[in-house]
Amino acid sequence: MRLVLASQSPSRRMLLENGGVSPVLHPANIDEESLIRASAGPAEETVAALARAKAETVAPLYPDDVVVGCDSxxxxDGTLQGKPHTVDATVNRWRSQRGKVAQLLTGHAVHYRGQWVVETVTTRIRFGDVSDADIEAYARSGEPLECAGAFTLEALGSWFIDSIDGDPSSVIGLSMPLLRRALYSFGLNASEFWS
Structure with a gap:
């Protein structure tokens, strides 16, 4: 039995590897923008739906393994923000979020032999009052361009996050406590996946 990660996120992979797991990497190809536009529910449901869509795409290929889909x-200010993708969008995002508090929502969908655990973890992020020069340099580094919220907690972005209230691994991209609880609900132990 293996743990399959339906994601290409290096941060999620790092969390699993640091936790003793050598995941099978099978990124899911879904139309995230269409799913976001079609979602009429609360923000927490939107990210959970994205995570489930990823896991549903991959799960049929791994019927006896645990498949994990995530989205953050x-x-x-009441609006869901995705990945900025460009330097200019990153600069604009940081200028609007510096000095503010926001919620990072990470949807999880964990599948095992027809069973599902689908849940969203919410963590409060307090952004530092970052200088324009640092915002420009951070955006030009390329690091935040493909990150939810335009930041990382585990790398250069750590300079600019004053505090978090919640699960740090969820901010990085995958809640290890949630994954542990999901495995327990399936009658599995986390240690069964350690390399």
Whole structure:
């Protein structure tokens, strides 16, 4: 039995590897923008739906393995924010979020032999009052361009996050405590996946 990660996120892979797991990497190809537009529910349901869509795409290929899909978005001033993708969008995002508090929502969908655990973890992020020069340099580094909320907690972005209230691994991209609880609900132990 293996743990399959339906994601290409290096941060999620790092969390699993640091936790003793050598995941099978099978990124799911879904139309995230269409799913976001079609979602009429609360923000937490939107990110959970994205995570489930990823896991559903991959799960049929791994019927006897645990498949994990995740998606993260930042809820800032009542609006969901995805990945900025460009330097200019990153600069604009940081100028609007510096000095503020937002919620990072990470949806999880864990599948095992027809059973599902689908849940969203919410963590409060307090952004530092970052200088324009640091915002420009951070955006130009390329690091935040493909990150929910335009930041990382585990790398250069750590300079600019004053505090978090919640699960740090969820901010990085995958809640290890949630994954542990999901495995327990399936009658499995986390240690069964350690290399």
């Amino acid at each position: 978005m930042l809820l800032l």
